[in-house]
Amino acid sequence: MSKDLDPSHAVYVGSFDPISLGHADIIRRGAGIFEKLTVGIGINPDKKPLFSPAERLAMCRDVLASLENVEVVCFEGLAVSFVGERGAAVMLRGVRTLTDIESEFTMSLANRALAPEIESVFLMASEKYTHISSTLIKQIAQMGQNNGADQLANFVPPEVIPPLLEKFRNGSS
Ligand code: ADP
Numbered sequence: 001m002s003k004d005l006d007p008s009h010a011v012y013v014g015s016f017d018p019i020s021l022g023h024a025d026i027i028r029r030g031a032g033i034f035e036k037l038t039v040g041i042g043i044n045p046d047k048k049p050l051f052s053p054a055e056r057l058a059m060c061r062d063v064l065a066s067l068e069n070v071e072v073v074c075f076e077g078l079a080v081s082f083v084g085e086r087g088a089a090v091m092l093r094g095v096r097t098l099t100d101i102e103s104e105f106t107m108s109l110a111n112r113a114l115a116p117e118i119e120s121v122f123l124m125a126s127e128k129y130t131h132i133s134s135t136l137i138k139q140i141a142q143m144g145q146n147n148g149a150d151q152l153a154n155f156v157p158p159e160v161i162p163p164l165l166e167k168f169r170n171g172s173s
Contacts, residue, residue: 004118008035012092013079016041017049018160019060020137024130028095029123036072038086039064041073042079050138050167063157082112083118089092091118096125096132129150 016023016039032035039060043053043134051059053074060072075082091111095101101122102121102170108120137155141164 004087005084006036007089009038009086009088010034010036010090010092010121011038011040011083011086011088012094013075013082014039015044015047015049015134016056016060017051017134018137018156018164019063020129020132020156020160021154022094022096023123024063024093024157025126025129026123027064027070028067028165030092034090035069036088037067037070037092038088039070039071040082040086041074042081043074043076045076046079051163055114055163059160059163062159069171071091078114080118082113089118091120092145093120093122094125095122099118102124111133137164141165 010033012027012030014023026039027039035065041053041056043062045061049056057072057074064070064072079160080091091108093108095104104120104122111118111120132155137152140151140155142152143151149161149165
């Protein structure tokens, strides 16, 4: 690993649109392994997210407030470049399924070609959360205030439920 990069600092990137119980679990576990963990919310101008970068930032900070060695920031551009800019030597990823492992493997090889000084580290998703994805969360939220609200507690941290339901109020999204 590069002398300039900190091996006890990891960066976990994603869209977090919105942050799920699966993401929060990887972050909590990562924060227990590394001295410092930066959560990077990727801003991709080509994608149309449900939540704005500012909304995603506020929700992540709210959910992760009790984790003292975790910092949440937004970034644009290549994830692996962002990891280096933060001074971290580790890129943390979560994997849910064999399909995830396959795509993460390809991505980690690409990242290694771009920045060999940064190591990718993978944590297996907890079995309780392997089925959770941001796409599924949005579909459940769309089911409406009654059914959706009860179900959402199994997918997202409690802080995320009100802003999520608000997005779909009156079928606005
Ligand atoms: P992207 O939008 O770039 O696919 P995500 O925000 O969905 O990224 O996910 C960011 C990271 O979190 C990835 O490493 C992904 O594999 C992991 N992840 C996503 N959902 C879960 C989950 N339910 N449990 C564990 N890890 C997850």
